[in-house]
Amino acid sequence: MSNANVTSVKDAIKYAKEHEARMVDLKFLDFPGTWQHVTIPAHRLDEDLFEEGQGFDGSSIRGWQPINASDMQIRPDPTTARMDPFASVPTVSFICNVFDPITGQAYSRDPRYVAQKAVNHLKETGIADTAYFGPEAEFFVFDDIRYDLTPHSSFFAVDSQEGTWNTGRDERPNLGYKPSYKGGYFPCPPHDSLFDLRTEISLVLESMGIQVDAHHHEVATGGQSEIGIRFNDMLTMADELQWFKYIVKNVARRNGKTVTFMPKPLYGDNGSGMHTHMSLWKDGKPLFAGEKYAGLSDMALHFIGGIIEHGRSLISLTNPTTNSYKRLVPGYEAPVKLAYSSRNRSAAVRIPMYASSPKAKRIEFRTPDPTCNGYIAFAAMLMAGLDGIERQLDPGDALDKDIYNLPAAEAEKIPSAPGSLEEALEALIEDHEYLLRGDVFTEDVIETWVDYKLENEVDPTRLRPTPLEYQLYFDI
Incomplete structure (x- = not known):
């Protein structure tokens, strides 16, 4: 609600009482970007809770404290109070910030704190007072997901009643209406079998105060979907992105389905991105509208220059999984070239041309995917753009051609996204000074991010044989 x-x-306590909350759920984000929570009885909801917080074991949270310094504390943000739409008894939910209980200081590795510092840094620069973000987090809805890993075997298998691979399955009866590979964009029911599910998700989002713009089936077969939500200021939008994922997954589950935000769960079809719209405002006025290319201002072009300049390191935070780079390949509408254009969806940065109003003028960074930690990714995008503005970086000429069909000599001149997570992390190690300004990110945050990703994702992926390797090499 x-x-x-x-x-x-006081408003938060009153809100809980008015909605007859019997439990209080305290949610916070771990370092990679997954919500964690602890629940307490409603009688504990008093002013002291917001000041003294709730303790927890920080050594059990991914990427955080060692066991010899494990005591941590979460403090609820009263402005984030919402009734949880999935709890069986009335439960008020708060998003929390993380603190060190010894020093009383905000925890530097808390992703929400990073985003808060980025917002404050923006205001301190005097460039703008508000950054608006609008992410489009695509996802797949499956009917079944199975996987297993052992030292001597591994497999995964997903299934969807509308997957085109099931056109020949005996479903007693098989009624067809299964979108083909790359054939899922905008079909009406009965081909769009998820119409009612997305409507149900949309209504829950709206009931939580998250405004929905539109929902539709996406390009891929097997249940790819998109539900667009209205833009908001950066911190609020990062909070709402967490609610968005939570609501999408839980509505799907109560309908006997499951959701993944993996960028590339299917081979041979389009992956899921999280195209992110951004604009800067000051004193209630938009700053990205002007008389330059595609109706942009000089400030907007410099912002784009910062995104392109730092694109390779930025992508380590906006596309943070090994699976991310199975999407970032040519041929599946993936924006792998660090260029900008109006209308051209094959460029990493696009200037939407749907509306001519100065208030609607924005840029769209198309490379990110929904496995990212929204607080960290949004903060990093903002910091890259601000660096471009402060240094007046020139983004170069717009690229209004079909990037995938450019002559090789011309295509080689355009910088590309990293080809792997390891390559992106190497770029982050070399280029992260822009993230440290205003103490938004810290060296500790960068080092922890790189170490965590290498140790827990890159190395295990690199070391494990895959079924494809057996097909390629078993009888060589």
Whole structure:
């Protein structure tokens, strides 16, 4: 339920009482980007909770404390109060910030704190006072997911009643209506079998105060979908992205389905991106509208220059999984070239041309995917853009050609996204000074991110044989 009138601790306590909350759920984000939570009885919801917080074991959270310094504390943000739509008894939910209980200081590895510092840094620069973000997090809805890993075997298998691979399956009866590979964009029911599910998700989002713009089937077969939500200021949008994922997954589950935000769960079809729209405003006025290319201002072009300049390191935070780079390949509408254009969806940065109003003028960074940690990814995008503005970086000429069909000599001149997570992390090691300004990111945050990703994702993926390797090499 919407919390539009909750602006203080007293408002939050009143909100919980008005909705007869019996439990209080405290949610916070781990380092990679997954919500964690602890639940307490409603009688504990008082002003002291917002000041003293709730303790937890930081050594059990991915990427955080060692066991010899494990005590941590979460403090609820009263303005984030919402009734959890999936709890069986009335439960008020808060998004929390993480603190060190010894020093009382905010925890530097808390992703929400990173985003808060980025917002404050923006204001301190005097360039703007508000950064608006609008992510489009695509996802797949499956009917079944199975996988297993052992030292001597591994497999995965996903299934969908609308997967084109099931056109010949005996479903007693098989009624057809299964979108083909790359054939899932905008078909009406009965081909779009997820119409009602997306509507149900949309209504739950709206009931939580998250405004839905539109929903539709996406390009891929097997249940790829998109539900667009209205842009918001950066921190609020990062909070709402967490609610978005939570709601999508839980509505799917209560309908006997499962959701993945993996960028590339299927071979041979389009992956899921998270095209992210951005604009800067000051004193209630848009700053990206002007008389330059595609109706942009000089500031907007410099912002794009920062995204392109730092694109390879930025992508380590906006596309943070090994699976991300199975999407970032030519041929599946993936924006692998660090260029900009109006209307051209094959460029990493696009300037949407749907509307001519200055208020609607924005840029769209198309490379990110929904496995990213929204707080960290949004903060990094903002910092890259601000660096471009402060240094007045020239993004070069717009690329309004079909990038995939350019002559090889011309295509080689355009910088490309990294080809792997390891390559992206190497770029982050070499280029992260722009993230450190205003103490938004710290060296510790960067080092921890790189070490965690290498140790827990890159190395295990590199070391494990795959079924494809058996097909290629077993009888060589």
